[in-house]
Amino acid sequence: MIDDLDRAILRVVQANASLSTVAVGRAVGLSQAATWRRLDRLRKAGILAGRELALDLEKLGFGxxxxxxxxxxxxxxxxxxxxxxxxxxxxxxxxxxxxxxxxxxxxxxxxxxxxxxxxxxxxxxxxxxxxxxxxxxxxxxxxxxxxxx
The missing domain is CATH 3.30.70.920 (Lrp/AsnC effector binding domain/regulation of amino acid metabolism (RAM) domain)
Known part of the structure; x- marks a missing residue:
């Protein structure tokens, strides 16, 4: 089960998955260690599954x-x-x-x-x-x- 703090972490990570654990923690008011534990739990539960890289297809020639x-x-x-x-x-x-x-x-x-x-x-x-x-x-x-x- 996820709580409001987990949801806040997910909103931050959804907006920018490249943020460090320290930056995510700072955004939601948690220490780096507490944020890391929550992110690890969310990954193990399958809620966070991988990281997606967004390519600008138009700049790559696919208009x-x-x-x-x-x-x-x-x-x-x-x-x-x-x-x-x-x-x-x-x-x-x-x-x-x-x-x-x-x-x-x-x-x-x-x-x-x-x-x-x-x-x-x-x-x-x-x-x-x-x-x-x-x-x-x-x-x-x-x-x-x-x-x-």
Whole structure:
């Protein structure tokens, strides 16, 4: 079980995971040792799982992000695991989400430009086994919001 102090620590770490234990402790009013013990307990409990590095994809040359809704043609003929494994092997696919609703999967795909995206879509994604209907939504902007803590 986590308490209000744990939640405060999680808010600080969520905003900047690169902070030292001393800085996190200072932000929530704890000593370095007490903060370290709490962070260690949160890691062991699986609440804190790894650290995520945020890359600026646009500065790396990937100026287009597209969300794809993918409906499998016939669910019984293609195993979900096979589809997930194949789509995850495409470097431009940054996220694969199995969802409930109109589509079976939601993909986050990055590309250099729309022509590059079209190439990835035609040559890689539409060539995957079992792909049926696909709907694309180009991301115009993104605002990162803090979590529900």
């Amino acid at each position: 287009v992000t597209v969300f794809l809704g993918v409906k499998l043609a016939v669910k019984g003929r293609v195993s979900l695991e096979d589809f997930e494994r194949a789509v995850s092997a495409i470097p431009e696919v940054r996220r694969v989400e199995h969802v409930l609703g109109l589509y079976d999967y939601r993909l986050r795909v990055v590309a250099r430009d729309l022509a590059d995206f079209e190439r990835v879509l035609r040559r890689r994604i539409l060539a995957l086994p079992g792909v049926g209907d696909v709907e694309a939504n180009v991301m115009l902007s993104e605002e990162r919001l803090p979590g529900p803590l």
